[in-house]
Amino acid sequence: xxxxxxxxxxxxxxxxxxxxxxxxxxxxxxxxxxxxxxxxxxxxxxxxxxxxxxxxxxxxxxxxxxxxxxxxxxxxxxxxxxxxxxxxxxxxxxxxxxxxxxxxxxxxxxxxxxxxxxxxxxxxxxxxxxxxxxxxxxxxxxxxxxxxxxxxxxxxxxxxxxxxxxxxxxxxxxxxxxxxxxxxxxxxxxxxxxxxxxxxxxxxxxxxxxxxxxxxxxxxxxxxxxxxxxxxxxxxxxxxxxxxxxxxxxxxxxxxxxxxxxxxxxxxxxxxxxxxxxxxxxxxxxxxxxxxxxxxxxxxxxxxxxxxxxxxxxxxxxxxxxxxxxxxxxxxxxxxxxxxxxxxxxxxxxxxxx
Amino acid sequence: xxxxxxxxxxxxxxxxxxxxxxxxxxxxxxxxxxxxxxxxxxxxxxxxxxxxxxxxxxxxxxxxxxxxxxxxxxxxxxxxxxxxxxxxxxxxxxxxxxxxxxxxxxxxxxxxxxxxxxxxxxxxxxxxxxxxxxxxxxxxxxxxxxxxxxxxxxxxxxxxxxxxxxxxxxxxxxxxxxxxxxxxxxxxxxxxxxxxxxxxxxxxxxxxxxxxxxxxxxxxxxxxxxxxxxxxxxxxxxxxxxxxxxxxxxxxxxxxxxxxxxxxxxxxxxxxxxxxxxxxxxxxxxxxxxxxx
Amino acid sequence: xxxxxxxxxxxxxxxxxxxxxxxxxxxxxxxxxxxxxxxxxxxxxxxxxxxxxxxxxxxxxxxxxxxxxxxxxxxxxxxxxxxxxxxxxxxxxxxxxxxxxxxxxxxxxxxxxxxxxxxxxxxxxxxxxxxxxxxxxxxxxxxxxxxxxxxxxxxxxxxxxxxxxxxxxxxxxxxxxxxxxxxxxxxxxxxxxxxxxxxxxxxxxxxxxxxxxxxxxxxxxxxxxxxxxxxxxxxxxxxxxxxxxxxxxxxxxxxxxxxxx
Numbered sequence: 001x002x003x004x005x006x007x008x009x010x011x012x013x014x015x016x017x018x019x020x021x022x023x024x025x026x027x028x029x030x031x032x033x034x035x036x037x038x039x040x041x042x043x044x045x046x047x048x049x050x051x052x053x054x055x056x057x058x059x060x061x062x063x064x065x066x067x068x069x070x071x072x073x074x075x076x077x078x079x080x081x082x083x084x085x086x087x088x089x090x091x092x093x094x095x096x097x098x099x100x101x102x103x104x105x106x107x108x109x110x111x112x113x114x115x116x117x118x119x120x121x122x123x124x125x126x127x128x129x130x131x132x133x134x135x136x137x138x139x140x141x142x143x144x145x146x147x148x149x150x151x152x153x154x155x156x157x158x159x160x161x162x163x164x165x166x167x168x169x170x171x172x173x174x175x176x177x178x179x180x181x182x183x184x185x186x187x188x189x190x191x192x193x194x195x196x197x198x199x200x201x202x203x204x205x206x207x208x209x210x211x212x213x214x215x216x217x218x219x220x221x222x223x224x225x226x227x228x229x230x231x232x233x234x235x236x237x238x239x240x241x242x243x244x245x246x247x248x249x250x251x252x253x254x255x256x257x258x259x260x261x262x263x264x265x266x267x268x269x270x271x272x273x274x275x276x277x278x279x280x281x282x283x284x285x286x287x288x289x290x291x292x293x294x295x296x297x298x299x300x301x302x303x304x305x306x307x308x309x310x311x312x313x314x315x316x317x318x319x320x321x322x323x324x325x326x327x328x329x330x331x332x333x334x335x336x337x338x339x340x341x342x343x344x345x346x347x348x349x350x351x352x353x354x
Numbered sequence: 355x356x357x358x359x360x361x362x363x364x365x366x367x368x369x370x371x372x373x374x375x376x377x378x379x380x381x382x383x384x385x386x387x388x389x390x391x392x393x394x395x396x397x398x399x400x401x402x403x404x405x406x407x408x409x410x411x412x413x414x415x416x417x418x419x420x421x422x423x424x425x426x427x428x429x430x431x432x433x434x435x436x437x438x439x440x441x442x443x444x445x446x447x448x449x450x451x452x453x454x455x456x457x458x459x460x461x462x463x464x465x466x467x468x469x470x471x472x473x474x475x476x477x478x479x480x481x482x483x484x485x486x487x488x489x490x491x492x493x494x495x496x497x498x499x500x501x502x503x504x505x506x507x508x509x510x511x512x513x514x515x516x517x518x519x520x521x522x523x524x525x526x527x528x529x530x531x532x533x534x535x536x537x538x539x540x541x542x543x544x545x546x547x548x549x550x551x552x553x554x555x556x557x558x559x560x561x562x563x564x565x566x567x568x569x570x571x572x573x574x575x576x577x578x579x580x581x582x583x584x585x586x587x588x589x590x591x592x593x594x595x596x597x598x599x600x601x602x603x604x605x606x607x608x609x610x611x612x613x614x615x616x617x618x619x620x621x622x623x624x625x626x627x628x629x630x631x632x633x634x635x636x637x638x639x640x641x642x643x644x645x646x647x
Numbered sequence: 648x649x650x651x652x653x654x655x656x657x658x659x660x661x662x663x664x665x666x667x668x669x670x671x672x673x674x675x676x677x678x679x680x681x682x683x684x685x686x687x688x689x690x691x692x693x694x695x696x697x698x699x700x701x702x703x704x705x706x707x708x709x710x711x712x713x714x715x716x717x718x719x720x721x722x723x724x725x726x727x728x729x730x731x732x733x734x735x736x737x738x739x740x741x742x743x744x745x746x747x748x749x750x751x752x753x754x755x756x757x758x759x760x761x762x763x764x765x766x767x768x769x770x771x772x773x774x775x776x777x778x779x780x781x782x783x784x785x786x787x788x789x790x791x792x793x794x795x796x797x798x799x800x801x802x803x804x805x806x807x808x809x810x811x812x813x814x815x816x817x818x819x820x821x822x823x824x825x826x827x828x829x830x831x832x833x834x835x836x837x838x839x840x841x842x843x844x845x846x847x848x849x850x851x852x853x854x855x856x857x858x859x860x861x862x863x864x865x866x867x868x869x870x871x872x873x874x875x876x877x878x879x880x881x882x883x884x885x886x887x888x889x890x891x892x893x894x895x896x897x898x899x900x901x902x903x904x905x906x907x908x
Contacts, residue, residue, distance in 0.1 A: 075446055127631045130389060130445060134578050134631070138624030149615040194769050201768040201779065202754070202761050209744045209755045216742035219706060220818065221730030221759035230765070261575070265453070272450055277746075311469060318461030325454030329447055330439040 035185055040178045048177040049250075055283075055290040056184045057245045062270035062282030063195055064238025069268075070276030071199060072231035073211025074124060078136030079239050080263035081143035086113040086240020087247040087254055088153045091162040095155060102169055106187065110241040116143070117236020118229055125225040128214075140261055147256035154255070161255040164248035180249040187245065191238060196279055198234070207231055208277070272325055275335030284336045293317055359488045361608045362601055367494035369600020370501040371563070374556040375573055376580040376592035377505070378549040383586045384525035385545040386437060387445065391452040394574030395459035396550055400425055401557030401566045402467045405474055418554070425550030428459075433543045456574075474561040497559045504555055505589065508548075517544060525587070579627035599623045656715075657682040657826060657858050658703075663712035665698055665882075672698040673709070673882040680826075680875065685852050685859045687869040687890075690879035691902060696862045697739055699879075700828045703860075704729040704736050716826065731759050735824030737815040739831050739862075745804030749795055749814050752803050753786045756818035789817045793847060809840045813847070820851060827851065829861035833868060841865060845872050870894070878902065 043052060065079045090109030093100055100108070120139040124132055147153050154162050167174050167183075174183055198204050206227050209217040218224045247254035266289065274285020297313050332339050375393065382390045390396075403424050407417035436451055480493040512518035523531040524541050532538060557566070560573060576599070584595025606622045658680040665673040673695040680686045688696045701707040703714060705724040714721055719732060730736075735756075744752050761782070767775035790796050793813050798806060803814055812832055819827060832848065833841045845868055851857050863869050869876060869890065876893040878886030880902040886893045893899055 075449075123628060123631070127628075130449070131582060131631055134582055134624055134627045137575060137578065138621055138628055141621035141624060145617060145620050149617060197771045198769050201775065202758065202763070202782070203765065203768050205747070205751050205755055206758060208747050208751070212744035212746050213742055216738070216744070217755070219704065219726040219730070219736060219738075219742065220756055221727055221822070222755070223727055261572070268450075268453070312465060315461040315465035315469075318457045319465070322454040322457030322459075322461065325457070326436055326451050329443070329451050329454070333443075333447065 032189065035189075036182070040181060043181075045177045048181045051290055051294070053177075053181055053184050053250045054246075055286050056181075056188045057242050057250055058267070058270060058286035058289060059283045060188050060191060060245065061239055061242035061267045062274060062286055063192065063279065064235045064242060065267050066271045066276060066278070066282055067195065067198070067207075067238065068231045068235035070271055070278065070281075071204060071211065072207035072228065072235075073214075074121075074228060074231060075129070075133055076136040076235070077133055077261070077264050077268060078120070078138075078140035078143075079267045080243075080259040080261065081136075081140040082113050082117050082236040082239040083243025083246060083263070084143050084147050084256060084259035085116045085236070086110055086243035087259070088147050088162065089113060089240065090244035090248070091155075091164070092153070094165050098165075102167065102183075106241055106244055109244045110237045113240020113243070114233040114237035117239070118233040120236075121229040121232025124228040124232065137261075140264055144256050144260060147259075159255070161253045162247060163253040167248060184245050184249045187241060191241065192279060195238070199279060203227075203230075211277075269321060269325065271335075273328060273335055275337030278335065278337045281335050281337035284340065288336065292320065296320075356487050360490070361604055363488060363490055364494065365601035365604025366597050367490065367498050367600070368604065369597040370494075370498040370593075371556070371559060371596070372576055372580050372599055373593045373596025374497075374501050374504065374552065374559065376577045376584065376596055377508070377589055378552040378556065379577055379581055380587065380589050380592045381508075381545055381549045381552065383581075385521055386542050387528075388437070388448045388452060389445070389586070390549070391449060391574060392432075392456035392459055393549065393553060393577065394572060395456040395463065396425070396428070396553040397557035397560065397573065398566070399428070399459050399463040399557075400550060400554035401474065401561040402463050402472070404554065404558060405472045405561070405566050406467045409472075418558075421554050422551055425554055426547040429543050429546035429550050432546055433539060437542055437546075438539065469567075471565040471567040472561070474558065474566050476558065476562045478562070480563075493563065497563075500555065500559060501593075504552065505593065508552075508589065511548070521545060576623060579623040582627040583630045599626065602626055655682055656680065657717060658860070659715040660699075660703075661713045661715065663699070663702055663709045663714070665695070665702060665707060665709045671882050673702070676712070676879070676882070676884055678877050678884060678887050680858060680860060682858055683852070683856055684875050685848070685861070685873045686875040686877060687873035688860060688862045688877050688879065689864070689866070689869055690885075693881075694879040695882040696879055697830055698882075700736065700830055700860070700862065703828060704734050727759075730822070733823075733825040734828065735819035735822060735826070736828045737812070737819050737830055737832055739834065741808070741811050741815055743803045743811055743815055743818070746802055748800045749803055749806070749817075750786050750790060750799045752814050753789050753817040753821055754782055756821040757782050757785065758822075760822060785821055789821045792820075792850075793817050809836045809844075812836070813844070816844075816847065820857075823855075824857060827857050827859045827861075829859060831862050831864065833863060833865060841868055848872060 039052070040048075061079060061083060064082075065076060068074050068076050086109045089112035090105050093105040093108050094102070097105070116139075120135060123135045127135060148160060151157075151160075154160050167180070169179075169183065172179070174180060199207075206217070206222050209220075209222055210224055210227055214224050243259060247258065251258060270282060270285035270289055272285075273288055274283070275281025293313070296317055297310070300313055328335055375397065378393045378396075379390060382388055382393070400421055404417045404421040407420055408414060412420065432455065436455055440448055440451055476496075478493050478496045480491055482489045483492045483495060484490075510518075512522055520531070520536050520541055521544070523534075523536060524538065528538070531541075556573075580592060580595040580599050582595075583598055584591030584593070603619050603622050603626075607616070607619050611618050656679050660676060660678050663673055663676045664671070676695075676699065688699065690696055698707060702709050703716075705726045705728065708723045712722065714724075716732065716734065724732075744755065747755070761778065763775040763778045766772070787796075790799060793816065795810070795813060795817065798810065798814075803811060806814070812834070816829070816832060819829075829848070833844050836844060848859060848861070849872060852859050861873070863872075873890060876886065876888065876890050877884060878893055878896070878899045880898075885902055886896045886899040888896075
């Protein structure tokens, strides 16, 4: 009780404390071991390139948006714009400051995205809820425009696209699928650990308080404006790094149109389906979004004997996504993550049933 | 001076198109408190339905009538499947549900009726018309006239019919309306149907202007600045907001655009809305929300 | 075991007036509160009691008048500043964070005491962990004091109304305010619950020396719990004194005609 200037009455100092000892996360550790050591050997190039890497990057993007929207309660439909900032900023650092190693360039790109996010978060002190969406839309369309109109950003390439000048870590070329996969996995693991620290800390609590009732949060002494701007900055940091990874670890080449409004909606869907206000949910949501198209086209092939129009698959996908969102909002607003948790609870007592 | 007036009037006229879209939003927001993101998808669906029926051989008037019926049925389905289950939930939840709804409607529209751009010919050529020395687009004038007629029809509907009075009651105080026996579900069905018809009109006009295609559903995003400026709950506000956004956008693109490379219409309206929010957080005509602790 | 209390005024309300769109909520209200007392604000509904609390902690800005708290003079203060200076507050409508657990709600009351910075929290550095542990201990003690341990992890929105009020008290309490403003802390409670809540309030006052200003409708509670009563009617003060004095005041009786319990 060092720097707190008061104490509770004597009789109550002997109350039993229910401090929970830190449990060792065996499940997560096992998963990480498999992911780092097992997958690169077992998974083929296709799986790495087309499924695992985008899954990881989308999870990271979802995590970024979730911090802002799911925890701090600020609805944003401009995530892709901040991803673009990260991608183009990282590109600028890699291209123009060759001495910077890749991880530093990534961090720097994220920092630039954070700064831009902070600026667009400034109106959040006056503008709330719904209307804040207009701010995020302004960010989305403005940033898309900037990265299309000003050739400096894509080094005057006539196609308007950027590509990583070099992808190397400690002298090793990581251009291949395994290299890019491990890079993405490391970044995502690290940033997920940081996110878990944040949401379990006082900062995370303050964000959730602001989400639940920001006027009350202000009245009990939380600096709401500061926390909202911070949420924008941190969220954009994550989104920026996700954007850089999306461009360089997944796509190879990217342009402003890789980060359009549809991408923003895609990320919003990830967090709605996966669970807003959850860290694990982003992975579930991203897995869902990554795997559903494949599942659908396989199912289509199987049922209709190979004569499947990819356009119709897309339309079907849209309908299914839309229906799922509505179903989740109605039945399980906390998304797949809560659904799976309840399922697990029910399975645990299944034989008993009472 | 002429050039300025042309730009201004051109902007005002295209602003009426925005107003049309925004009116659909206002109707639904007033009656059910929902920001209907699916309004754009409904626009697309309505326009596609009409065009497809025309291509199948129906004369224009019949196609329009049939489309009205289709939008009515769609409204019924939406009320039953989306609005009723989510009746007590937060605004953001409802908005997200309409986001999902927009996906469903878009998927259906393109799945059933194809994704190619369709030309829509309303019989009005986009030729220049001269008012004094100022050159205006004939099509834009027609669109503005249509919007005016629509607003008149809506005004009559709301003020002179029993259904209209019930709609206003629900918009004013839902609980009070319930307590005097107004069937909320029925009202919502009607409002969404009317919004669907407004969407049909807007969809046909927009479609004639730029072809009936997917990007029509993104027009909804432009409605947000219109509603922010004009308020979410006033049709008059939607009109004024649309005019302001249309004019300001056009003027900005013409006078400021060349300085920065053009194409600023993609984002200018949102920054305009932002500026308005700083000065008048509830829009020109909207109501201030008071949060009580 | 009481903490020896420094004597003197802790709060001086001077000539406060407040109106909403022409309707006067408070007119020329003046009274003072001694350090360490429990002062009850009573009066019919709409008399301006909640509005006064809102003025005291900065939610409303009065049209005229001044507040002196400790040695700070203000007409307008931000809620953040009021919280930082040592004014704690509960609300009539339970301004709790419904989706957060009981312990998280209580912990949120410590926000202004926190020192660990962003990076310390993000990277789980020792200063942040230490502070989190200390806060957690304080929260546990508060839970124990208010006998809420059983509901530690329950989302507050799922609790009964009376329990929610207790959580709110905990949240206001954990930050160690020198002045506690309680807006109808016993609303919606039955006799047993009221007794319990009164016990908690009395303990906070006796054991910690916290000055309490509470709005309360139950006259029995007011008489037994408070040492000073201020009566409001239509935004004006109609009584000010000890419970006994106020009870015998004819103006007060008139204001309360028909609502005496």
